[in-house]
Amino acid sequence: MFGKLKEKLGLGGDDGLAVGAPVEGQAVPLSEVSDPTFGQEILGKGAAIRPSKGRVVSPVDGTVETMFDTGHAVSLRAAAGTEILIHVGLDTVKLGGEHFTIHAKNGDQVKKGDLLMEFDIAGITGAGYDIITPVVICNTSDYADVSAVTGSPVAELDPLIRLKK
């Protein structure tokens, strides 16, 4: 109990060494993502979430680097320099924005917990897409270690990825 609380408190300090879950759901290893671009860590190391709620919040204090105009993915630069890509579903670029609602734009300064986008889980899965949501550290090579906290349900901002310089 105490350890978990301490972890959360550690996350509260903005040391840039942990990234919380941007989406509520089940946290799983990136290797469970069937798209090799993510599963083979071509975009970087990280974790994935099977969403239970159609909301993406900023896991860090930082800047919105790229909000794709299709709303299916967003990249952020944390104040501490961490580069994070959140990609809702696989191949969802093809939806052309359908089932996604954008709540932030390029260059926006955001705080941890700020709403970035909403998505319709039933709509996306109903259209035949895998909803699994990879969360990837694009500058993985700037860290000695990037590890995922997976295997359990996560609420928004629960610990998801740990970074070691």
Place this chain on the structure above:
Amino acid sequence: MKRIEYTITDPLGIHARPAGLLVKAAQGFESKITIATDAKSADARRIMALMGLCVKGGQAITVTCEGPDEDAAAEGMESFLKANL
């Protein structure tokens, strides 16, 4: 220095997957490889920067390769683009 002009044929443009594959292709060369649009340019090894170019289908890009293997890099990038974008 070698330069290539290329017009993106994939209607979806440079989104996450092709950006990742492009970085992987660029990592195979020693030369510095830069992708530029009219508005911005990005190091081809930086995924965030590449996605940040927001390149759409039909848009023209310029690829610049500079370094000891720039000829091979330019050829490699050109065939990558033709095959993937």
